[in-house]
Amino acid sequence: MARVVVISFTDDAAAEQFCIQLHNIQEAEEPMLPEAYDLGAIAAAHGIVEALIAKPTLSCPHPFRNGTFKKTEVFGWYVHATKANGRPCFRPHPLVVQNFINNMLIASGNNLLPALLDKMRNGSTTSPVDPSNED
Numbered sequence: 001m002a003r004v005v006v007i008s009f010t011d012d013a014a015a016e017q018f019c020i021q022l023h024n025i026q027e028a029e030e031p032m033l034p035e036a037y038d039l040g041a042i043a044a045a046h047g048i049v050e051a052l053i054a055k056p057t058l059s060c061p062h063p064f065r066n067g068t069f070k071k072t073e074v075f076g077w078y079v080h081a082t083k084a085n086g087r088p089c090f091r092p093h094p095l096v097v098q099n100f101i102n103n104m105l106i107a108s109g110n111n112l113l114p115a116l117l118d119k120m121r122n123g124s125t126t127s128p129v130d131p132s133n134e135d
């Protein structure tokens with residue numbers, strides 16, 4: 001199991017800088033300590049932790065032709081509840097695990113990170129989303 005942290009930023013530029021800097025630090029071949037300190041400063045100055053979400057990482061390996069599912073109390077995931085090899089595995093369907101973040105984002109529909117990373121790779125310094133162009 002993993003965790004997803006949702007952080008909102010009071011400043012759009014700070015949010016984008018946080019994403020770019022984290023991406024660059026993780027992609028770097030050498031340690032980037034000053035940038036890592038800046039990252040913490042950006043989060044502390046502009047970030048608000050909105051949610052801490054459990055993310056499944058293990059999925060059910062069983063075929064689902066005759067399976068039943070049960071909703072877990074703590075996380076609200078539908079897990080395989082049919083006994084296989086003597087006991088239920090209590091793991092979500094593989095597609096739930098594989099598409100967890102996309103399924104989360106469908107509800108809000110506004111993941112700006114792919115556009116930001118594309119802009120960064122193309123060398124642009126402007127925001128990926130201009131609010132004046134929104135429909």
Ligand SMILES: [Zn+2]
Pocket residue numbers: 060061062080084088089090091
């Ligand atoms: Zn299973």
